[in-house]
Amino acid sequence: MWATLLLPLDADDTIDFARLKAQLDHLLTSGVHGVYVHGTAGEFQTLTEDEYDRINDLLAAQTELPFQLGASHPSAQLQLDRVRRAAALRPSAIQVILPDWLSLSAGEALTFLDRVAETADGVPLVLYNPPHAKTQVGPRQLADLARAVPTLIGLKNAGGDAAWFGQARESGLSLFVPGHFLASMTPLGADGSYSNVAALSPAGSVRWYELIETDHQAALDVERRIAEFFAGHIAPLQARGLSNPALDKFLAAVGGWADAGTRVRWPMAYAEPDLVGPARVTARRLLPELDEGNW
Numbered sequence: 279m280w281a282t283l284l285l286p287l288d289a290d291d292t293i294d295f296a297r298l299k300a301q302l303d304h305l306l307t308s309g310v311h312g313v314y315v316h317g318t319a320g321e322f323q324t325l326t327e328d329e330y331d332r333i334n335d336l337l338a339a340q341t342e343l344p345f346q347l348g349a350s351h352p353s354a355q356l357q358l359d360r361v362r363r364a365a366a367l368r369p370s371a372i373q374v375i376l377p378d379w380l381s382l383s384a385g386e387a388l389t390f391l392d393r394v395a396e397t398a399d400g401v402p403l404v405l406y407n408p409p410h411a412k413t414q415v416g417p418r419q420l421a422d423l424a425r426a427v428p429t430l431i432g433l434k435n436a437g438g439d440a441a442w443f444g445q446a447r448e449s450g451l452s453l454f455v456p457g458h459f460l461a462s463m464t465p466l467g468a469d470g471s472y473s474n475v476a477a478l479s480p481a482g483s484v485r486w487y488e489l490i491e492t493d494h495q496a497a498l499d500v501e502r503r504i505a506e507f508f509a510g511h512i513a514p515l516q517a518r519g520l521s522n523p524a525l526d527k528f529l530a531a532v533g534g535w536a537d538a539g540t541r542v543r544w545p546m547a548y549a550e551p552d553l554v555g556p557a558r559v560t561a562r563r564l565l566p567e568l569d570e571g572n573w
Contacts, residue, residue: 316348
């Protein structure tokens with residue numbers, strides 16, 4: 279279970295680094311297996327390079343947990359420079375995406391990852407390939423990339439059915455899937471999650487992970503109730519067109535463990551704070567196992 283830092287934003291969209299540090303301090307005592315930054319939930323595409331470096335320095339300064347630094351950017355050139363700067367901090371891994379304005383051929387994807395691996399100077403890589411990525415990497419191409427780029431160690435994506443996992447496992451990579459599907463996808467071959475459930479409750483997500491390992495049927499029942507909660511309070515926000523960062527911040531507000539607010543950076547819309555209370559009532563009823571004492 280990897281948990282992410284969410285950007286606490288002031289009214290002018292500047293990052294409140296004191297609130298960000300408090301958020302990190304909570305994660306370090308929550309039991310999560312590691313912390314990462316600059317995924318979609320971290321609004322990586324909105325960051326200035328100074329903000330990017332400052333967040334990296336904050337996370338690298340802690341020594342309690344493994345940490346991963348996202349270097350993702352739609353521009354290959356800017357992403358490569360982020361990889362170089364992230365690698366200097368020697369994280370547990372660096373997350374990258376394939377450049378995301380034009381689709382890449384298989385050869386271009388390999389050319390990109392080859393250069394990224396060289397620049398990362400031995401730091402392992404995790405390929406982030408979400409459903410909305412311009413270039414989709416199937417399991418067979420994934421195996422080709424893993425053979426060609428030995429420091430590529432993991433994939434972060436939406437997962438799939440048994441046939442998809444059967445092929446993806448041939449790559450030898452660790453497979454990370456959405457948090458709310460972790461119980462059902464673990465028997466298929468998922469290794470863990472960069473978790474939206476951890477956005478709701480970091481400590482609760484770890485308890486659920488342990489339940490997946492010890493009492494799978496009980497864990498599946500928790501997943502069923504997570505889905506019920508999502509259907510009532512997250513799906514309506516998705517239907518309005520809210521982005522994944524807005525949804526994760528809403529989850530954290532419902533969980534009450536982080537002072538990140540629901541605001542995401544301009545021009546993206548976000549959930550109204552007055553929706554948090556009713557969602558928390560539902561979470562308390564459906565998911566007592568995930569409560570960290572803030573509900």
